Amino acid sequence: MDREAELTALHDIATAIQSADTAEEAAEQTVAAAAEILDFHICSIEIHEDGWLVPYAVSDGAPEGGARRMRADQGLAGKTFQTGESHIVEDVAADDSSDPADSAYRSGLSVPIGDHGVFQAVGTEPNFFDDGDRERAELLVSHTAGALDRIEREATLEEKNERLEAFTSIVSHDLRSPLSVATSRVELANTECNSEHLDKALDALDQMDGLIDDLLTLSRQGEVIDDPNPVSLRTVASEAWGVVETHDSILDIQTSDTINADRDRLRQLLVNLFRNSVQHGGQDVTVTVGLLNGQAGFFVADDGVGIPADDTEVLFESDYSTDADGTGLGLRIVEEIAEAHGWTVDVTESASEGARFEFMIDRS
Template sequence: MSATDTFRLLHVDDDPAVLDLTSSFLDRELGWEVTTLTETSPEAALSRVADDADADVDCIISDYDMPAMDGLAFFEAVREHGITTPFILYTGKGSEEIASRALNAGVTGYFQKGGPDQQRRLANRVEQVLDDRRTQAVADRYSTVIEALGYPVYVVDADGRFEFVNESFAELTGYDRETIIGSLPSLIKDDAAVERAESELGGILSADGPDSSQFEVDIVPKEGDPIRCRDHMAALPYDGECFEGSVGILRDVSAERRRRRELDYRTRAMDEAPTGITMTDPSRADNPMIYVNDAFVEMTGYDREAALDRNCRFLQGPDTDSEPVETLNEAIEAGEPATVTLRNYRRDGEPFWNRVSIAPLRDDDGEVARWVGFQEDVTEYRRYRRRLERQNERLERFAGVLSHDLRNPLTVAAGELELAKCATEAGHEHLDAVADAHARIEALIDDLLTLARDTDGDMDREALSLPTMVTRCWSDIETRDATLRVETERTVNAESRRFRRLLTNLLGNAVEHGGDDVVVTVGETDGGFYVADDGPGIPESERDRIFEAGYSTDEGGTGFGLEIVREFVDVHGWTVDVTESADGGARFDVRGVDAT
């Protein structure tokens, strides 16, 4: 029943004239629309309310003196059927004894029949009953809604003690309802929370205060950590200055606070990110930007007021290439991510190169709700890349000069030197010195070409047997009386040509500096392999310099052998260190190797 429903009354009296008169009088006096059902027989009335499921009534009015069953017997029969409808005894045969019996039995009201004044008294009592019924119906509906929502509900009386709490409230606090009811709020709140609630209630009760208040408070459960809740508090209705208490609904917002905190962290991360971040709304005309971060403002010179609610094409200018712009438009049309680099313009007109990446953010239905863009100023990077390209071009030309323009005359000089040696019977020591110089120049050219051309480029790795590669490299060098020991069966994942040169340089370095009868050992470690010798070793003070370009302790050396080792190690993503071997010589450890 709602407040707008028609109320239904059942009037039982063996006199039809009384029924008609009372019905007319109630229709006139009551403030609500009512339907009065009448019965002249208590038995028929009982059958009507007890057996007919559709005969629900809001109030029963009954005569006392009726054939077969008096009004009190009818009342008791109604209650025996479990019907709790308000019951008013309205009788012409009144007495103090009947009144006492009726009130003791629990009737809602007792009135004697009479003139208009008695009729009005009856109407007033019926109106009170219907008002209570309406209020109870509304309360029941609100209670059903609240229970369905599962919110904890409490009522605190005028003395500040819990008068009512529901099961959800008990579950939230961990106390049973019997413990909570009659207790002070300090049972579940600390002093600060109690003071906050009292302050909010004081505001509600003030002359110009709000009808209700919402505020956050920590609820301290019987066990566990405090629970952050939002308290929606209001005062119970009261007349005059007679405050009757307060009512409130709690809502656990601890998870909401965590989500809000995480959202705040993410928002701050976007705001403070070093890359320009934008967000657009495709549901609006022209897909305008609805968010830009600080880096975007700094990069473009446009403040938020100038950038928001505009399509980002305002960054384009006269020299913006149409191709990357079209790529972005096609990606947006297809709902797919894309990355392009295009020329944009700052607010002051200065051009810059902008690497733009866009990606769709979809809603639960799979529709694109937002586009997020990442923008990075790559102007300096492009300048650096162009400088590097020009440098590589010059390096390639230099390598060409070494390989062709310098080697050709060196080859001619070596040939002429050989002829001169054949034609000269004495004084070969001077010609031999020239031949040594030619050999050193040849080695230097070879090392420089290796550094210029072989320390960059694609890496086509393959599984290589370390013992096999060591043996091959050993055969490529002048070993004199040196001895090789291979103490590993390891396989490494490496690029064959560069790895072979790396091993050759390490082995050659050991032979060159270790002495004629040096013993060179190649073994494995947990992270790779090592090459060690039993020669004089490398002083600790010199170990940090041996990988520098041009460093050599041999007058005939190029100084690039170990530089090539370091470069090839770097190309593979490995590391190399030099220490003292177990025999006092030099040991080179190569680590980070993908080996089996």
Template structure:
């Protein structure tokens, strides 16, 4: 009865219809495969390419199976289809994982398990003619002469597992579509169409109206044509909009809003308002001045969010399909914590600068007056009391210089250049009263630094070595062996173990005439460069290591 109805509706032989439909599905997959190179994202492109190629072979295996009445030829085509069917599940999951920004397709353990499962199932399928547990084949003439397949328990077990795994891919895709609050419906429908052939599978199982074969290649073919020929731009914009947790707005080549994710909708409520009103709105109307802002390197934008001012670094990511530029994605990365820290640091630096100016002006003036008066007094008489006053005034001037250095050298280094540490060490040596000390420098040590501050750092370390190591101390400067940086060491008496934890504290000194600021200044300069300084273990003397 079903054959007569089919022939009445479809005057062409029903076998030809089956061959034609699956043949067209194979062609659709192969033609779409030629356009997959338009997909920019590597993982997505690889997964989709594998899915379409395997689905094309799967559809062609159906064509071969339906076109022959030879038992072994039909069984061979059927087994090829079985292998491609299980392989497409892996390609589908790879594609879904890559498109949704996950890393499952890169996980070595998952890959190993997937390969092991495929090889096991393939072995079971290919040895079916010995055990017969996967399927059996018999010749039939209904609805046309062909080799009919009756599936066994192993087939349904594997099929159930395959559908369960495929549903994981659907979950990943629909979750991504849910994250994107705009323009995702057409793609969601397109993805859903890949599952419709399951209904044909069930109908073929329970009714003689359809052959009992798998119709999944038809769903993949519809998905491929719709994706690569109709919705490729939307496919790319949704991938970009859903990438990461940061707010993302996707613009077309004319900077009109094409898509955005839910994080962007929360950050910029005007996006939702323009979506509700319809039409494509220029992004400049939603974020005024965005074009000028993006022209700046690493732009920071200040936005009011939930009655709180937050800061975002705005970056753009152009994307295209092949040679056709589709637009760009605008990503807002929350840098509020860093920006607040930077602003607080600027305020602290401003206060330090004010303090330094106060020291320089308000203390130096009376100090200069006192020193001038002292010189006049010493012209009339010179005694021990006036000498003590002179020493006290000189010490006060040294303290002011050191405090000024701490206030100024702690500011971050904005501009750096390649600097030869050996050359700077020799310059620093010339600026310090080194008495009978010797300097040994290893050549070839270069760091990115502010040369003036580096020289002051080395001056303080040299002065510390000479003052605490003795007049005939030997100072050595050279590169670190295990990491980037340099060291300054001396062969003096060294620093007592109980003093190691306190040497970088401001005002700490073991010398009667010391200010205790020399090594504190060293630490300030090191911190300003983003380096680290440490007192290293040494068999003789003292060794400071600066890691850059």
């Protein structure tokens, strides 16, 4: 097969590999492609599992037992996995690092598959492989590594979503139901026996209800946003301002431009920032929303008391709050929403020495 035909075939098989649903499927497609396109008649893929390199796929031409489970530091495969570098062995008999699975193997090629495992090809005669073989194998398994990266991310995300579903079920039902009963009972008791102790109990129950709301919001806002749409920053900011208890505060929107975002989550981000400004900056604070100069993004700033320099490092941590009645989750939710959009958030001092939150949008 000539070079152009080989590259075309590699491109076609790369599409199939990258659409694989499981690691086993990606490994099997890679081995089949290597045997057909690269003329490696005997090859295998070993994937790392708990300190071992485990065969996931072996070519049809391999002898029985031609691939085996090995320690992650054993033989040529282990050397390749540990160093992250490809290796060619011209003569197995003269190479101390080789530990062939079959006595018929006389030469070898070993290529790392990212940090997932190793692609191995063997020849039944010495000097079977050259640098061109290595380059073609590296090109092939680069697609395998990409597929395995994606499969691993998807598995992690699925596991995370399952945990979130279990968490939200507990929070929204198992906690909220008894909380509602407790609130009703205390309210009833308060009508029969008016007491400041019961008033404080109701305040505490109300704070717990707010915490549940914030926990549910936090659990739902971090999901990656794949299909943002053009959204009017002016319109969404006005909507967000309308649901915050703003007292005598003023909203100054300095842009009519649109940004690509999930409308509902952008509104939640702005609600949390506006509420933070009013709660910490005073009931007559002025909040400004506008676009960043010289780069893609927007800012939300106020002329309140600002944020202590020592607090900027912990500002987005879940337990950060300067309000004794605060849940500490408001700004953590802001960061989760920003990250879900792929935005970078930074906190600085505003021109009026208040707080300024800047959201940088990567348009690459």
